[in-house]
Amino acid sequence: MKLNLKGATVVLQGFGNASTFTGEYLEKLGAKIIGVSDSKGSISIPNGAKVSKLIEHKQKTGSVVGFPGSKKISTEDLLTTKCDVLVPGALENQINANIAKNLKCKIIAEAANGPTLPEADPIIFKKNILVIPDILANSGGVCISYLEWVQNNMGYYWTFDEVASKMESNITRGFKDAYALAKKHKIDMRRATMALAVGRVVEAFNQKGIWP
């Protein structure tokens, strides 16, 4: 699978840690933010905005709403904006069946936990939208924790770049494995991700068996 993010359009729901990090990361790969929201409301920015400028505006005024060149829109309009990547990074239960029907994105990267209702999954799958499910999309935290633990155990510490590249390879491998399983079983990415994980645990369990 090839993804070129140069010129890709991105919508961020929520403007906390998860979504701003994701936004900045996608920006570095050449993507453009065209919609964003926070607790005060949602905005559309047809010409795009830099994450750093949005943060600046929020710090000054308390919200991203009112950002120069933006228009206030509803949450539903934000989620159903035509874009390449939708990042639900705010709350749980945001994408229901109704919103799913009207989605116009190619990829959903679930930065928040549980943003998609189970009723929406089959609809999203039918529309051929690629979902990077929450338990994979926000696994960066446990990967860095793992690498911290490894460094603690050996009493030797890596540089920033060493840690970052190890973390990235863990997550990329997880994505590739889940994607391959989704294709093989013709199932959505959420079920593929879980099946991959459960299969790995079962494999370990079978090796050990039950004792005592």
Add this chain to the structure above:
Amino acid sequence: MANPDPFANATKQVNDACDVLGIKDKGLREYLAIPNKVLRVKIPVKMDDGHIRIFTGFRSQHNNDRGPYKGGIRYFNPEGGVEYMEREVMALSSWMTWKCAIVDIPLGGGKGGIFVNPKTEKISEGELERLTRGFAYKIFEIIGPGKDIPAPDVYTTGKEMTQIMDTFSKLNGNVYSPGVITGKPISMGGSLARDVAT
């Protein structure tokens, strides 16, 4: 409105995955869904004004077939109360098992927390430290670098991680044990690049 049971939701996801994998054994399905151990502790804290307050803490150890339990400790007061929080940490510990397995790191799933909201309740820095160390004492026997390695979660930070590591190290015969917990500040054995990971 009754809160949906988060643990029932986690269990459903395990069953769905078993369907995909063709796992029919009901016992194996239950083995995969139910945590290995759920510990519930009472944490008494002497408050600044002299009275004693009892807190409730949890540690759910879901699965360690692939490596030691791993998962956060949250300080939170969900709407459903203490009983709901227990179900919540059980569900979250299950998700940690799957999360670690997906990215193929040799760790299992755990989660824990204390029913307290340090953001909305008036609780001093000293009270919070006594609470954190009290909790670390109560879970001391079930955590460790090769057993269960907690981390920060909702409303906990590197500060609490340091206090837990320090409490654990001292109880552990003064064996320096940075590997008992992650999310520590750099000076305490934390890792670079944490600030870019979510």
